[in-house]
Amino acid sequence: MPTDKEVKKAFKQTASKNPDQYYATSVLKEEGFKRKQCACKIFYWTACDAPTCGDPACSGGFRFFGGKTPAKRELDYPGVWTAFASHFKNLGYTPIKRYPVVARWRNDTDFVQASIYDFQPYVVSGEVKPPANPLVVPQFCLRFNDIDNVGITGAHYTGFVMIGQHAFMPPEQWNQAKYFRDIHSWLSKGLGLPNKEITFHEDAWAGGGNFGPCMEFFSRGLELGNQVYMMFEQTPHGPRELKLKVLDMGMGHERNAWFTKGAATSYETTFPTVCKKLFHATGIKVDEKVMEKFLPYASYLNVDEIEDTEKTWNFVAQKVGIETKELREKVLPLAALFSVGEHARSLLFAISDGGLPSNVGGGYNLRVILRRALSFIDKYEWNIDLSTLCVWHADYLKNIFPETSEHLATVAKVLEVEKSKYESTKQKTRQIIEKLMQSEITNTKLLELYDSQGISPELVREESAKLGKKVAVPENFYAQVAELHQHKEQEHQTHREEKIDLEGVPETKALYYQDWKHIVFQGKVVKIIGKNIVLDQTAFYPTSGGQLHDIGVIEGMQGKDEVVDIFKQGSVIVHVLKETPTCKVGEDVKGFIDFTRRKQLAQHHSATHIVGAAARIVLGEHINQASAKKTVEKAHIDLTHYDMISEEKLKEIEDKANWLIQQKVPIQLKFYPRTEAEQTFGMGIYQGGAVPGKELRIVNITGYDVQCCGGTHLLNTGDAEAIKILKANKVQDGIVRVTFVAGDAARAQQKGEQNVLEETAKLLQCKKTQVPARAQELFELWKQAVKKKKQPTSLELKATEEFLGSEKDMLVKVCEIYKTTPEHIVKTTERFLSELKETHESEKK
Numbered sequence: 001m002p003t004d005k006e007v008k009k010a011f012k013q014t015a016s017k018n019p020d021q022y023y024a025t026s027v028l029k030e031e032g033f034k035r036k037q038c039a040c041k042i043f044y045w046t047a048c049d050a051p052t053c054g055d056p057a058c059s060g061g062f063r064f065f066g067g068k069t070p071a072k073r074e075l076d077y078p079g080v081w082t083a084f085a086s087h088f089k090n091l092g093y094t095p096i097k098r099y100p101v102v103a104r105w106r107n108d109t110d111f112v113q114a115s116i117y118d119f120q121p122y123v124v125s126g127e128v129k130p131p132a133n134p135l136v137v138p139q140f141c142l143r144f145n146d147i148d149n150v151g152i153t154g155a156h157y158t159g160f161v162m163i164g165q166h167a168f169m170p171p172e173q174w175n176q177a178k179y180f181r182d183i184h185s186w187l188s189k190g191l192g193l194p195n196k197e198i199t200f201h202e203d204a205w206a207g208g209g210n211f212g213p214c215m216e217f218f219s220r221g222l223e224l225g226n227q228v229y230m231m232f233e234q235t236p237h238g239p240r241e242l243k244l245k246v247l248d249m250g251m252g253h254e255r256n257a258w259f260t261k262g263a264a265t266s267y268e269t270t271f272p273t274v275c276k277k278l279f280h281a282t283g284i285k286v287d288e289k290v291m292e293k294f295l296p297y298a299s300y301l302n303v304d305e306i307e308d309t310e311k312t313w314n315f316v317a318q319k320v321g322i323e324t325k326e327l328r329e330k331v332l333p334l335a336a337l338f339s340v341g342e343h344a345r346s347l348l349f350a351i352s353d354g355g356l357p358s359n360v361g362g363g364y365n366l367r368v369i370l371r372r373a374l375s376f377i378d379k380y381e382w383n384i385d386l387s388t389l390c391v392w393h394a395d396y397l398k399n400i401f402p403e404t405s406e407h408l409a410t411v412a413k414v415l416e417v418e419k420s421k422y423e424s425t426k427q428k429t430r431q432i433i434e435k436l437m438q439s440e441i442t443n444t445k446l447l448e449l450y451d452s453q454g455i456s457p458e459l460v461r462e463e464s465a466k467l468g469k470k471v472a473v474p475e476n477f478y479a480q481v482a483e484l485h486q487h488k489e490q491e492h493q494t495h496r497e498e499k500i501d502l503e504g505v506p507e508t509k510a511l512y513y514q515d516w517k518h519i520v521f522q523g524k525v526v527k528i529i530g531k532n533i534v535l536d537q538t539a540f541y542p543t544s545g546g547q548l549h550d551i552g553v554i555e556g557m558q559g560k561d562e563v564v565d566i567f568k569q570g571s572v573i574v575h576v577l578k579e580t581p582t583c584k585v586g587e588d589v590k591g592f593i594d595f596t597r598r599k600q601l602a603q604h605h606s607a608t609h610i611v612g613a614a615a616r617i618v619l620g621e622h623i624n625q626a627s628a629k630k631t632v633e634k635a636h637i638d639l640t641h642y643d644m645i646s647e648e649k650l651k652e653i654e655d656k657a658n659w660l661i662q663q664k665v666p667i668q669l670k671f672y673p674r675t676e677a678e679q680t681f682g683m684g685i686y687q688g689g690a691v692p693g694k695e696l697r698i699v700n701i702t703g704y705d706v707q708c709c710g711g712t713h714l715l716n717t718g719d720a721e722a723i724k725i726l727k728a729n730k731v732q733d734g735i736v737r738v739t740f741v742a743g744d745a746a747r748a749q750q751k752g753e754q755n756v757l758e759e760t761a762k763l764l765q766c767k768k769t770q771v772p773a774r775a776q777e778l779f780e781l782w783k784q785a786v787k788k789k790k791q792p793t794s795l796e797l798k799a800t801e802e803f804l805g806s807e808k809d810m811l812v813k814v815c816e817i818y819k820t821t822p823e824h825i826v827k828t829t830e831r832f833l834s835e836l837k838e839t840h841e842s843e844k845k
């Protein structure tokens with residue numbers, strides 16, 4: 001099979017040989033456009049005999065600054081979307097709300113990078129209905145491949161809004177001429193551009209095995225957008241028409257405002273109020289004249305491409321007509337200031353949508369831009385606070401993105417914690433590196449420094465250079481880091497190495513979705529492979545969604561078979577028996593599930609959702625589930641949180657979880673079509689990560705927690721009986737694991753604590769309530785005798801003071817005295833007593 005790149009190249013040739021078949025040429029001709037070919041080989045359409053295709057490289061860069069914009073209509077940033085949405089509403093499109101930029105519904109990407117991401121994979125593949133059809137969406141996107149150019153070139157962003165125009169149509173309803181006319185009407189009526197100021201390019205697009213023609217549109221050297229028509233798929237037998245054709249038009253929101261205003265940089269039109277405040281706070285001024293001359297050449301300073309920085313600066317300065325030093329002094333602080341503003345905006349969206357800076361995955365890039373902004377603030381000694389910047393951004397965006405104002409407290413908290421991490425890293429880096437300079441800094445060492453201390457290799461390189469030592473950083477360093485952290489194992493990904501041959505075995509009907517107490521069922525044997533047996537339907541739950549499998553018995557004519565494991569392979573559920581089965585294929589059998597185990601697992605699973613909900617109430621809306629596991633003994637949930645969870649907060653979460661149990665909140669279990677589920681409950685339902693399928697099973701703890709999940713759940717929070725949190729520990733930067741028990745396991749835990757008190761009371765020969773006082777007395781005696789070698793006059797414990805408070809508090813008190821954990825109290829008491837006795841006896845000899 002050819003690669004996407006090869007497919008694109010080949011199809012571009014096919015399409016340009018027969019443009020009437022692949023492009024909306026009828027509309028172009030109607031509007032007075034003529035087809036020409038540029039020196040760069042591109043076929044383009046112009047209404048004014050333009051001599052080139054209009055690409056900045058062919059036409060000499062951007063030519064709309066300084067009031068030279070040909071747009072008759074001036075639109076400010078929020079105004080672009082408002083005008084676009086109403087324009088397209090009149091043309092029969094439904095404007096929809098943006099999706100979160102954190103793409104929890106996908107397992108192939110951390111962030112949304114284009115508007116079509118919202119509808120991949122299931123809408124584009126035709127499996128799931130789109131939320132509206134056709135539609136338009138202002139989708140905020142994050143891309144981190146141009147970080148170093150942000151600020152400098154006047155047009156680069158890490159976070160931007162892609163306005164999407166989308167249609168998902170079977171071939172008979174596909175109307176390419178209309179889609180094209182609609183976007184052209186936006187350019188001509190929406191922006192007020194005369195046809196002679198617009199150039200269209202014929203191009204082709206290919207991705208993920210699909211391909212089709214596309215039309216890019218330019219004005220004055222600026223690409224405003226691109227309309228892609230996904231019409232074909234590549235198969236081993238050649239191209240084939242798609243059953244669902246997809247319109248994917250993406251247009252830069254920022255560029256529309258920039259272009260109609262004709263401003264020098266797009267940052268000033270994307271966040272004008274923020275720029276104004278930044279200029280005011282720093283005293284920096286834009287030299288419009290210099291910037292206008294500089295910006296057409298700004299792209300020469302693209303840091304990824306230039307080899308000799310100094311030479312390039314000299315060249316650009318010559319073009320602008322000023323000294324290199326002066327140009328640098330004018331451009332660099334301004335670029336830094338725009339970067340700070342731009343990065344704050346990206347962080348506002350990302351954190352509001354549930355993203356957290358960290359040292360792995362997508363969170364890593366958030367930390368990179370955050371630290372880039374902080375280092376500019378440091379370097380220029382500006383008095384700028386990033387969270388205040390976020391407030392200004394949210395205020396400017398409130399008409400089109402009101403949700404950015406909803407989580408400002410969380411955003412501020414996250415930025416504060418990140419800033420202190422940045423400060424402490426900076427401080428310790430120098431000391432650590434000085435120490436390391438004696439030996440060679442290897443790749444392994446770099447990985448270790450980054451992983452355990454959060455010290456980036458760039459920082460190591462910088463600091464080493466100051467000390468006169470060169471450190472080589474491998475190009476794929478962050479890929480290596482990512483590899484170290486492959487444990488983003490989400491609920492649904494339950495791997496099983498061995499595969500058995502299930503060719504021709506029909507899908508198993510699962511009976512465990514409705515009622516967790518459904519533990520006796522009828523079924524028919526459809527396949528036996530060794531000790532593995534498949535039924536037509538089963539209530540046995542296979543290990544999945546982080547929840548362990550059921551066990552039990554399958555009873556047939558010849559006897560009972562013990563079931564020891566259950567797993568799902570594709571859509572078939574396989575029962576693993578302890579011995580060779582006594583039943584035969586075609587036989588009717590009865591299944592019996594071990595109730596105690598099922599109950600405990602259901603309690604642990606529902607408790608996982610309850611603890612997540614409680615944590616969200618206590619810690620904030622940024623709490624999401626990163627992973628979870630439920631066994632019979634205990635369960636854990638990994639929470640996305642920017643800091644460690646304190647003992648007090650942990651106690652609060654436990655109390656809130658038990659409060660939710662006391663409220664006896666109904667837990668609703670229901671299947672929904674995917675799009676309906678997303679629209680009704682929001683994209684937060686993907687707590688367990690991306691889930692396949694047309695229908696989603698929604699587990700709804702009414703009013704507190706909604707997510708799609710396939711586990712065996714209780715029907716009421718009250719059935720979880722009790723939740724006891726055992727501990728919290730950091731498993732990864734930005735992820736805290738909370739381990740807990742529920743139901744019988746929680747009671748067993750409490751019983752264990754009672755036993756500890758009872759046994760300790762026996763050892764100390766006192767009442768339970770006197771244990772803390774006696775423990776204190778014993779500890780003092782032991783310290784005197786064993787540590788300080790002073791012989792006590794008597795070994796007798798006399799304290800009788802009674803403790804006022806719960807048994808739990810009593811244990812906490814004793815733990816404090818002994819400096820130990822509850823499970824070690826009995827042993828510690830025994831040790832103190834015996835050591836005390838030993839010293840006493842040796843003294844007597």
Ligand SMILES: [Zn+2]
Nearest residue numbers: 038040053058
């Ligand atoms: Zn050209």
Ligand SMILES: [Zn+2]
Nearest residue numbers: 545709710711
């Ligand atoms: Zn779940």
